[in-house]
Amino acid sequence: MNRIYLDNAATTHIDQEVIDIMVDVMQTHYGNPSSIHTEGRKARALIEVARKSVANALNASISEIYFTSGGTESNNTALKCAVRDLNIKRIISTKFEHHCVSHSLSHIQRHQGIEVVLLDNCEKGNIDLAQLEESLASGNTKTLVSIMHANNEIGTISDMKAIGELCRQYNAIYHSDTVQTIGHLPIDVSQLNIHFLSGAAHKIHGPKGTGFLYINSDNLIEPFIDGGSQEKNMRGGTENLHGIVGMAKSLELAYQHMDERKTYITELKNYFIEQLKNNIPNIDFNGEIGENSLYTVLNVAFPEHPKNEMLLMNLDINGISASGGSACTSGAEKGSHVIAALNKDTFRKAVRFSFSHHNTFEEIDYVMQKLKMIYGIEVPA
Ligand SMILES: Cc1ncc(COP(=O)(O)O)c(C=O)c1O
Structure with missing residues (x-):
């Protein structure tokens, strides 16, 4: 066997259709998406088609999707930039976030003096919504709530709708790490009060090193990676063209x-x-x-x-x-x-x-x- x-x-493992499309992009579309000549414009068009397809999957607008190097970068960007640019003074999260969230929170706490509150979790890893509400109600500083959608080790799912509603009630920013659920469960950001949402391609038979961050258009942050004007000035660096196209394909297949x-x-x-x-x-x-x-x-x-x-x-x-x-x-x-x-x-x-x-x-x-x-x-x- x-x-x-x-x-x-x-x-x-990467789907054959995803590999095929990536190989085709690597062989035929070597242009830099920022170049204004024909090769560049073709590459740019591929990125924008991919952006549209990711946005459609989430029912987001195209301008709310930013490509990154994966879930880790997306989570780092959302958390660190929200603190830096949105006047966040307190973060409420859980004890079972992925290390790219929990270590980011430790860093933010150590270096920026931000208060981090970790909710106790129930025996099966569920979020105690009453405790979340109590916590939200107890402070009067600008708060960000970071709670993953499904846990990568035990699979317990959080109720994004309910968490988003509480965040709306207490005027908090809501970030969710959806790396394990994108493409496995339907997510409609237009029905959720969510501000930041992270995803990666390699959990859904797409390439490693490619992900995206959904940023609700009301909460614009400054870049996490400074450089060129790529990703609408949000993330410097020449785009991972074949990775982005491969991610869009894997997401399309996952939804199909x-x-x-x-x-x-x-x-x-x-x-x-x-x-x-x-x-x-x-x-x-x-x-x-x-x-x-x-x-x-x-x-x-x-x-x-x-x-x-x-x-x-x-x-x-x-x-x-x-x-x-x-x-x-x-x-x-x-x-x-x-x-x-x-x-x-x-x-x-x-x-x-x-x-x-x-x-x-x-x-x-x-x-x-x-x-x-x-x-x-x-x-x-
Ligand atoms: C829940 C969760 N968040 C974030 C990540 C990190 O994503 P990436 O490997 O794309 O950086 C992972 C990957 O294991 C994950 O399972």
Whole structure:
């Protein structure tokens, strides 16, 4: 059997159609989009077509989409520039944001003296909206709320509509890291009170190193990267033309197939959950696993076992790629801040399995077979 790739929340393999269009751009459109000659104008046109397609996917206006080098840059830009340019004095966020958000917040707190409030999270990683409201109501300084849409480790989804409404009520700026949900769940910015939203191509079978930032037109910031006048003076640097075109293509395909992929991957995930429950005694899961969970992510909390330490390596040796993250306290292995924030049993081993439409039920059966073998669970003859 070929290798089984169950780490699609880390990155995905690039769709052939995306590769084809990128290769074509690299071979035929080498112009600099800022040049005024024919090659330049052709390259510029490709970027603007891509911008339109990203804007359409989100129901945003074209002028609200800015291309970046990925989710990390988009999040850094939104947070650091909002503080610098929009008079933000306080940020409310959570303990389980991606490091590109949480480390940006630490930097902002250390260097700019901005107050950072981290909400406690519920056992499954849900946002306590009452606590968010209490927090918003308690201050009278300009506040930014940064809460990711779906968590990359445990898949729990936040309610963007409700968070946006609270932000509107308390006149706060709302930023959401939607890197894990863009192309997997529909997002309509016109129906949300959202000011900044970050996305990346490589989680939806597009190229790495390409992303975008949605900036609501009412909240214009100054550039994060100074340079030329690219991206309407918002981000200096010659554009990653083939990456941008590839991202637009991957997003287009993701939207085209969203419903069927969602149905299929949800069935696959539910099948895996059932198999785990039926075969591994005392199995548990980190985060939501039902309605309120992103269908591409399943974080399994394996019960204490001597084999846990080497579990990921054992899976890898058996041809299965998954990823780790546990609230390890020994100091030997840096545990996941997300799992630690859930305050769950620290003796369990957290393994994230994340799916794409390329995964099959046969692969899940094979993974179960290998898990049973690793844990020494009797397999009926
Ligand atoms: C939730 C989330 N935010 C941000 C990022 C960073 O995105 P990029 O790898 O495009 O910089 C990731 C990638 O792992 C992610 O999962």
